[in-house]
Amino acid sequence: MEKIYSDNQNACKLAKACPETVQFLMNYSKSLNIVTYNNIQFENNLN
Amino acid sequence: MELQIDDSVLVKNYINGEEKALEVLINRHNQRISSFIYSKVLDRDITEDIFQDTFIKVIKTLRKGSYSEEGKFLPWVMRIAHNLVIDHFRKNKRMPMFEGSDDFNIFSVIGDDQLNVEKQIIKDQIDSDLNLLIEELPEDQKEVLMMRIYRDMSFKEISENTGVSINTALGRMRYALINLRKVIEKNNIVLTN
Numbered sequence: 321m322e323k324i325y326s327d328n329q330n331a332c333k334l335a336k337a338c339p340e341t342v343q344f345l346m347n348y349s350k351s352l353n354i355v356t357y358n359n360i361q362f363e364n365n366l367n
Numbered sequence: 368m369e370l371q372i373d374d375s376v377l378v379k380n381y382i383n384g385e386e387k388a389l390e391v392l393i394n395r396h397n398q399r400i401s402s403f404i405y406s407k408v409l410d411r412d413i414t415e416d417i418f419q420d421t422f423i424k425v426i427k428t429l430r431k432g433s434y435s436e437e438g439k440f441l442p443w444v445m446r447i448a449h450n451l452v453i454d455h456f457r458k459n460k461r462m463p464m465f466e467g468s469d470d471f472n473i474f475s476v477i478g479d480d481q482l483n484v485e486k487q488i489i490k491d492q493i494d495s496d497l498n499l500l501i502e503e504l505p506e507d508q509k510e511v512l513m514m515r516i517y518r519d520m521s522f523k524e525i526s527e528n529t530g531v532s533i534n535t536a537l538g539r540m541r542y543a544l545i546n547l548r549k550v551i552e553k554n555n556i557v558l559t560n
Contacts, residue, residue, distance in 0.1 A: 335398070335401040335402050335404070335405035335411065335414050336397050336398045336401050336402075337397050337400075337401050337414070337415055337418040337419070338415065341415050341418060341419050342390070342393050342394065342397065344419065345389070345393060345419065345422045345423070345426065346386065346390055346393075348423060348426060349386060349389055349426045349430075350386060352426060352427070352430055354430050354431055361431055363427065
């Protein structure tokens with residue numbers, strides 16, 4: 321039988337961010353340093 | 368049966384400096400958040416980008432201590448992802464993206480008319496060499512050439528400015544070019560890009 325509603329088939333697919341993206345986020349988290357000075361928060365990326 | 372640590376505990380641990388807790392949180396909700404983003408944007412690469420931006424926001428908020436724990440970590444992250452998906456579509460509406468196909472590459476029709484760095488360096492070198500050559504010309508020829516080429520003046524304007532006839536200005540220009548060619552040929556100078 322002919323397939324219908326074929327345009328949106330991809331919408332049902334399960335996606336998952338790749339391990340590199342997760343690793344990037346972990347590295348980002350480790351390198352992020354928040355400094356508070358006079359009630360102002362500064363973001364530093366100590367990479 | 369594996370004991371699953373609650374999101375709120377992991378969030379607390381992460382705020383207290385346990386990086387591993389973040390990894391558990393990301394991996395636990397990876398598929399759900401990615402699938403949500405993908406269902407909206409229908410593009411794997413954009414999904415990865417939005418997923419990454421979502422967690423960058425999550426990390427910043429948690430590290431700044433701005434997150435208030437109400438036992439709703441996942442709905443909060445989904446809300447951030449949702450907002451970033453909206454931002455993505457807003458941005459795309461302002462600046463639609465055109466992707467070429469295998470048969471047609473957009474860069475074959477449009478191009479950046481700016482020179483690349485190497486060609487720019489060569490052009491600058493040629494310009495500076497040419498300036499040195501022009502400096503060697505007799506004053507009257509140099510004057511006409513500079514007015515014509517660098518100031519884009521017509522021969523009528525040149526004649527009015529220099530007080531000579533148009534024919535004389537034309538003649539000086541002609542001799543200027545002949546002399547330049549002579550010097551270039553004599554010294555085997557290559558002035559091409």
